[in-house]
Amino acid sequence: MSDLLAKTFFNDLRLKKAKQLLLDALQEHSSKIVCVKPSSSRLKTSYKKLLDQFAKKRGAPLWYPYLSTGLGNGALIELADGSIKYDFISGIGVHWSHSKPSLISASIDGALQDVIMQGNLQQNVRSLELSQLLTKISGMDHVVVSTSGAMAAENALKIALQKNHPKQRILAFSNCFIGRTITLANITDKAANRVGLPSVIDVDYIPFYDHNKPETSLKHSLCVLKKYLERYPNQHSVMCMELIQGEGGYYKAPKEFFISLMEELKKHNIIIMIDEIQTFGRSGSYFAYQEFGLQDYVDIVTIGKLSQVCATLFKKEINPKPGLISQTFTSSSAAIETSIKIINELKDDSYLGKNGKIHEYHHIFKTLLEGLAIEYPHLVEGPYGYGGMIAFTPFKGDKDKVLIFLKELFINGVIGFIAGRNPVRARFLLPLGGITKEDIYKGFEIIKKTLINTSK
Numbered sequence: 001m002s003d004l005l006a007k008t009f010f011n012d013l014r015l016k017k018a019k020q021l022l023l024d025a026l027q028e029h030s031s032k033i034v035c036v037k038p039s040s041s042r043l044k045t046s047y048k049k050l051l052d053q054f055a056k057k058r059g060a061p062l063w064y065p066y067l068s069t070g071l072g073n074g075a076l077i078e079l080a081d082g083s084i085k086y087d088f089i090s091g092i093g094v095h096w097s098h099s100k101p102s103l104i105s106a107s108i109d110g111a112l113q114d115v116i117m118q119g120n121l122q123q124n125v126r127s128l129e130l131s132q133l134l135t136k137i138s139g140m141d142h143v144v145v146s147t148s149g150a151m152a153a154e155n156a157l158k159i160a161l162q163k164n165h166p167k168q169r170i171l172a173f174s175n176c177f178i179g180r181t182i183t184l185a186n187i188t189d190k191a192a193n194r195v196g197l198p199s200v201i202d203v204d205y206i207p208f209y210d211h212n213k214p215e216t217s218l219k220h221s222l223c224v225l226k227k228y229l230e231r232y233p234n235q236h237s238v239m240c241m242e243l244i245q246g247e248g249g250y251y252k253a254p255k256e257f258f259i260s261l262m263e264e265l266k267k268h269n270i271i272i273m274i275d276e277i278q279t280f281g282r283s284g285s286y287f288a289y290q291e292f293g294l295q296d297y298v299d300i301v302t303i304g305k306l307s308q309v310c311a312t313l314f315k316k317e318i319n320p321k322p323g324l325i326s327q328t329f330t331s332s333s334a335a336i337e338t339s340i341k342i343i344n345e346l347k348d349d350s351y352l353g354k355n356g357k358i359h360e361y362h363h364i365f366k367t368l369l370e371g372l373a374i375e376y377p378h379l380v381e382g383p384y385g386y387g388g389m390i391a392f393t394p395f396k397g398d399k400d401k402v403l404i405f406l407k408e409l410f411i412n413g414v415i416g417f418i419a420g421r422n423p424v425r426a427r428f429l430l431p432l433g434g435i436t437k438e439d440i441y442k443g444f445e446i447i448k449k450t451l452i453n454t455s456k
């Protein structure tokens with residue numbers, strides 16, 4: 001007999017049987033969700049009432065009339081109005097797949113553990129397992145888990161600022177999004193997100209790669225960087241960057257663009273922080289910096305969304321002094337278990353690599369959208385993005401028209417979202433762990449029909 005009571009508990013046959021029963025029931029019911037379905041007229045009034053109550057409690061309506069029932073099947077979800085929709089946005093990149101038995105099984109394992117939330121004084125052995133996994137796949141030395149992408153970014157900035165004290169300026173790319181705390185809203189390049197907030201940090205913006213000017217773009221960005229370094233000598237602590245801009249509009253850049261800037265940053269001992277909160281697990285590698293061969297330059301990385309837990313990963317050279325980083329909550333036990341599961345599935349179920357499913361799905365969706373752009377050049381430009389992040393520009397990026405299109409698309413059964421400003425794009429973050437090629441074809445047909453109808 002094991003000397004650990006928990007080991008006997010988790011191996012108890014009754015748990016195995018109960019779990020199997022739950023998963024059998026889940027599969028039986030979730031497998032009935034097979035295709036897009038309109039809302040039920042019978043549920044219309046009660047659904048509207050729920051949405052109104054939600055808006056009242058929140059102080060503002062939800063962006064989409066989306067209240068899920070808690071049951072889905074892969075890329076499909078059931079809403080409380082009786083409709084079934086393709087979820088092509090995954091809660092802005094959070095979900096791997098709806099009602100996926102392997103994930104529900106992992107979260108049951110988490111739910112059986114003694115505490116709901118782990119944290120500063122209450123870590124259990126599975127947190128260690130996750131930390132080991134994250135450092136192994138990232139090549140970083142240390143990891144601190146936290147409850148939101150914003151908290152992971154705050155921790156990253158604190159680590160960088162402490163290491164490079166008294167340097168206090170931050171570098172970031174134009175159009176970046178890094179989060180919504182007061183500091184992060186100062187860095188996020190969107191004026192509307194910081195209305196009424198104090199200015200707490202000095203940020204210098206470097207233009208991101210411009211696809212319309214491939215010849216001069218790198219030179220220009222490098223020149224702007226050098227000017228800032230000259231204007232504020234020895235004052236920059238860290239440059240934070242997304243390698244594929246998410247909220248900014250799904251822009252990517254060639255490897256050489258990043259390498260030139262990173263070389264310059266290294267010359268000045270400026271810490272390089274990569275924000276992988278939207279890109280983690282979506283680029284074809286675990287991390288976009290691995291996909292683009294930039295691992296030698298990276299000092300700190302933040303992850304969130306698809307990883308279920310949020311975390312700051314960093315090199316030992318910048319390990320902060322005691323007292324700087326700590327949290328009552330790091331993550332829920334269920335999120336820790338599902339995080340481990342998703343990280344393993346990414347590798348074991350052939351999602352990663354040049355011939356992996358992420359690039360395969362990207363290729364299918366991209367080819368369909370390219371065909372659409374050729375057929376309707378006045379309606380569609382693009383596609384843009386990389387891996388599991390895909391966007392196109394409908395209606396020349398006119399915000400009002402793109403919003404009408406996306407809301408209509410939602411009613412017709414596909415959920416996407418906006419990205420970027422001027423042009424505003426329609427973007428998709430596919431639920432990679434559950435989507436099939438068939439889903440992409442079917443979802444695309446709905447996108448095409450909606451686009452044509454909205455243009456009339």
Ligand SMILES: Cc1ncc(COP(=O)(O)O)c(C=O)c1O
Nearest residue numbers: 148149150177178179246277278
């Ligand atoms: C690139 C990037 N960084 C940071 C964040 C902030 O993450 P969270 O909303 O979990 O605080 C987001 C969220 O959309 C993001 O896309």
